[in-house]
Amino acid sequence: MKRQDYLNWDSYFMGIALLSSMRSKDPSTSVGACIVSDDNKILSLGYNGMPIGCSDDEYPWEREGNPLDTKYLYVCHAELNALLNYSGTNMKGAKIYTTLFPCNECTKALIQSGIKEVIYMSDKYADTDSVIASKRMMDSAKITYRSYQMCNKEFTLHL
Numbered sequence: 656m657k658r659q660d661y662l663n664w665d666s667y668f669m670g671i672a673l674l675s676s677m678r679s680k681d682p683s684t685s686v687g688a689c690i691v692s693d694d695n696k697i698l699s700l701g702y703n704g705m706p707i708g709c710s711d712d713e714y715p716w717e718r719e720g721n722p723l724d725t726k727y728l729y730v731c732h733a734e735l736n737a738l739l740n741y742s743g744t745n746m747k748g749a750k751i752y753t754t755l756f757p758c759n760e761c762t763k764a765l766i767q768s769g770i771k772e773v774i775y776m777s778d779k780y781a782d783t784d785s786v787i788a789s790k791r792m793m794d795s796a797k798i799t800y801r802s803y804q805m806c807n808k809e810f811t812l813h814l
């Protein structure tokens with residue numbers, strides 16, 4: 656008889672998004688994203704980080720202060736990185752698993768890329784204008800979004 660406690664698709668892809676987030680250098684919020692085709696093939700991965708050539712050690716990770724001295728003007732979001740890391744040609748009908756609900760800027764790019772479904776783990780910025788705008792655009796563009804349902808499996812990876 657086959658194993659019974661295998662990971663379902665959602666947990667498999669969210670698990671990979673979560674593992675990707677562990678590459679982030681952001682001290683307050685690590686985000687990971689995994690783009691998956693409609694037939695469950697992984698197309699791309701990303702996490703939030705500084706653009707190529709902009710050193711993690713030289714650019715700021717601060718949240719407050721002079722805008723030029725905070726991370727916000729520089730950091731590339733996990734979802735955008737996942738879109739940009741894709742080297743293929745067809746993302747139509749794909750879904751994105753992300754550990755944090757996409758911002759309005761990433762949402763524009765997700766729409767234009769043909770993403771049709773967003774599965775998110777945290778929605779901790781749900782009250783912000785950015786996320787309200789994201790949901791408005793997703794509704795208009797007929798992108799569905801749903802909260803990831805925990806499967807309550809806990810395990811340690813010995814790496």
Ligand SMILES: Nc1nc(=O)n([C@H]2C[C@H](O)[C@@H](COP(=O)(O)O)O2)cc1CO
Pocket residue numbers: 681683684685686702703704718726730731732733734755756757758759780
């Ligand atoms: N959907 C998102 N994907 C992301 O990759 N990010 C990144 C940008 C920052 O590096 C970090 C948020 O930092 P903080 O404001 O929680 O300290 O997460 C943020 C959001 C929120 O919309």
Ligand SMILES: [Zn+2]
Pocket residue numbers: 732733734735757758759760761762
């Ligand atoms: Zn974003």
